[in-house]
Amino acid sequence: IKLSLDKNTNGFNVSIKNEATHTLFPQPLRLNQLRVSIERDGKTVDLKTESFARVIGTDGEPSMPWLADAIISDTSIKAHETRVVKYGDTLQKGDTVVVKFGYYVVNPKAAKKLEITDKSVTKFIVLTKNKFSI
Numbered sequence: 223i224k225l226s227l228d229k230n231t232n233g234f235n236v237s238i239k240n241e242a243t244h245t246l247f248p249q250p251l252r253l254n255q256l257r258v259s260i261e262r263d264g265k266t267v268d269l270k271t272e273s274f275a276r277v278i279g280t281d282g283e284p285s286m287p288w289l290a291d292a293i294i295s296d297t298s299i300k301a302h303e304t305r306v307v308k309y310g311d312t313l314q315k316g317d318t319v320v321v322k323f324g325y326y327v328v329n330p331k332a333a334k335k336l337e338i339t340d341k342s343v344t345k346f347i348v349l350t351k352n353k354f355s356i
Contacts, residue, residue, distance in 0.1 A: 225321045227354040233310040236321055238299060246299045246325075250278045250287050253329040254298070255346065256307055261318040272307045274298050275329065286332070317356040324348040 223246070224239040236258060240246050247254055254274040260267045274297045278290035299305050313319065327343045328336070338344060 223323055223350045225323060225350060225352045227319055227321065227352075229313055229356065233308065234313055234319070236307045236309065237304050238307070238323055239304045240299045240302060243301050245301060246274070248276050248298050250276050250290070251328050251332050252276075253326045255324060255326075257322045257324070257346075258307075258309065259320045260311065260313070261320060262314065262316070266320075267311075269309055269311060274305070286335075313356045315356060319354040319356065320351070321354065322348050322351045324350075 224237075224241060226237045226239070228235045228237065236256065238256060252275065256272040256274075258269045258271075260269065276296045276298045277284050277294040278287060278292065279285040279294045280289055280291055282292075282294065284294055324347050326333075326346055328338055330344065333339075333344050
């Protein structure tokens with residue numbers, strides 16, 4: 223997974239390039255996330271978190287895998303795909319943009335329903351992280 227940042231007049235874009243020959247975590251209980259923050263003048267501002275997942279369910283509603291009979295939505299990042307996420311925040315000279323891409327072994331919503339509290343399953347795991355100095 224390669225992360226890159228492209229600054230423009232309307233903000234900036236973060237690109238996630240999947241260099242693998244397979245979809246990133248297509249399992250229905252997994253949740254991938256892109257987390258972005260800006261460090262400026264000693265303060266950190268967290269921006270919107272972008273989630274990527276394959277949601278399965280029954281009758282058009284999400285459900286547990288053993289009950290599901292259809293794909294409800296699929297925003298997972300496919301093999302060799304580059305996904306671009308746009309941010310409307312203007313960057314200033316001296317800013318540092320911290321970009322993290324990672325996953326949950328079990329989507330927090332599903333973990334709650336299943337009453338899973340094991341921290342090794344419910345914590346966010348960072349796969350890759352980059353800092354971009356502006």
